[in-house]
Amino acid sequence: MARSLSLAAYMAFARRQPTSLPKITMPRADGELIWIHCADPDRSRTLAQLGLRLAAQRLNATVLLTTSPGQRPKQELPEGVVWQECPSENPSDVRVFLNHWRPDLMVWLGPWLRPVLIDDAKRRGVASILVEADTLGLANRRWRWLPEPTQATLRLFSSVFAMHRMAADRFQKPLKDTPTIVHNSGPLSEESQPLPYNETDLNELRTACAGRPVWLAARMQLQELPLVLNAYRKVLRLSHRMLLIVVPDTPECAPTMRQALIDAGLRFCEWEDGAFPNDNTHVLLAETTDELGLWFRAAPVTLMGSSLASGFGGRDPLEPAALGSAILHGPSVRRHLDAYNRLSKAGGAQLVKDANGLAEHLTRLTAPDKAAAMAHAGWQVVSAGAEVSDQIVAEAQRLLDEKEVYA
Missing domain, CATH: 3.40.50.2000 (Glycogen Phosphorylase B;)
Structure with a gap:
């Protein structure tokens, strides 16, 4: 799979960046690994709940939640979720991270994209979903002078769930003639299961x-x-x-x-x-x-x-x-x-x-x-929040089932 010129330029620049790989202390469990990346630490609990809901429908699945380097979740995570900082965009750090965790599915909450990480995951056959897609950009603001790789990175996702109709329409053009599916869904929200009673x-x-x-x-x-x-x-x-x-x-x-x-x-x-x-x-x-x-x-x-x-x-x-x-x-x-x-x-x-x-x-x-x-x-x-989660979980199930068929 050939990279676009903009993505290739980004990769070349990333190779010259200092390595910065957070220490990995947890072993990878057996079975499927559902990887949730949350670029907004205030939304960590919402994304973790989505991961747990999906894991509950799979056999022997684990949920890994990552945040951007130097950031931690700002909310207490539910039991059963493993947290890890994301690696830098240096390709060697990305390789170590993905070699250890070997995810089966990636769910990415924008707006900030990390092209090296997303590209390497794609090349390893990791199914990927972008949620709450609206205005997208690069995680590292210092690299904004590079030829714009955002659209090329967008094409790496299996599915894109747009924040609203205007965003969905905007993403249709760059994703034309690609396998990526665009959904008009809405914002993802924290869920709460009805509490029991007598x-x-x-x-x-x-x-x-x-x-x-x-x-x-x-x-x-x-x-x-x-x-x-x-x-x-x-x-x-x-x-x-x-x-x-x-x-x-x-x-x-x-x-x-x-x-x-x-x-x-x-x-x-x-x-x-x-x-x-x-x-x-x-x-x-x-x-x-x-x-x-x-x-x-x-x-x-x-x-x-x-x-x-x-x-x-x-x-x-x-x-x-x-x-x-x-x-x-x-x-x-x-x-x-x-x-x-x-x-x-x-x-x-x-x-x-x-x-x-x-x-x-x-x-x-x-x-x-x-x-x-x-x-x-x-x-x-x-x-309304439950409807969006339902759509994402259904799409994640489809992608994981397809991986099993073609494995």
Whole structure:
């Protein structure tokens, strides 16, 4: 396979660059290896979830996630994902990397391309998918003066999933008369599998709370509870039957939260005691997060904790969104920033900064139609993200199956 002039010039320049190969400490496992490259470390968790979903449909598959040299994932990766820095573009580093890992499939999140790495993978027969393709460029800005190799690198991919229709149309021309398939898909988003629940408990809880507005404060930190209780007292003046469900982020917080409820003079019951709320109950306290699937289904509105106090980074908002709960949250959500941004843009999540703001939004969302509209917007975000993942997983399966046939 002859290289284009632009790609050949890039390769010649890359050979003269210093070698810089991050230490490889993990052995390659037996079976297929699904290699996910994430040029944006903020998106690492989203890409890792995609890799795990694909691996679950293969026999004995491993997921390797790489980031650009000098970068680390900015989010905690799910269990079962191996992380490794990418090698430099020096061909000798690339050879060592690919000789060790021997990937079967490469999924690449742009926009920055690494032509030497992608070209060598192609020559080894690695099936490859480019996702969220829009404006593409070279990873090394110092090499922009070279004859443009971006289009030649684009032709090395087996499939390209464009960010939107305009991007798909733009890629059709340079990929004309090539085997590369262009898909108009959309942005890839973090996924959340519906959390389990006990149907009998849900039915009994709904019976116990019939006619009462219910909201959930989930994954709460100790320092967030005073703000939550302050807002709750404000709302009780107008909606005196409202029930609050409190779930701490860790069980260790529960005793202190229990005492805070006593000090506040609020009547509460504890789920771990097997108690259901009655008409006089203000707060239901659940000690652990084990039954969040139940609480998200029971509460039309959820305040996602660990977001009002700084230093915790927020918790996954797609969990309640997938189960039909409108979402309120504080400003500290860096661990799931992309998901919160997408939900907010769609109208499925709302930022609150203080007790007054929280009380205002809770009062507004006591209207069932308001909460339902917000919850539906959040559910649509989750559904749209799942559709894009479905398309990519199906294409990856096809490419891997073809490799098996022709192996």
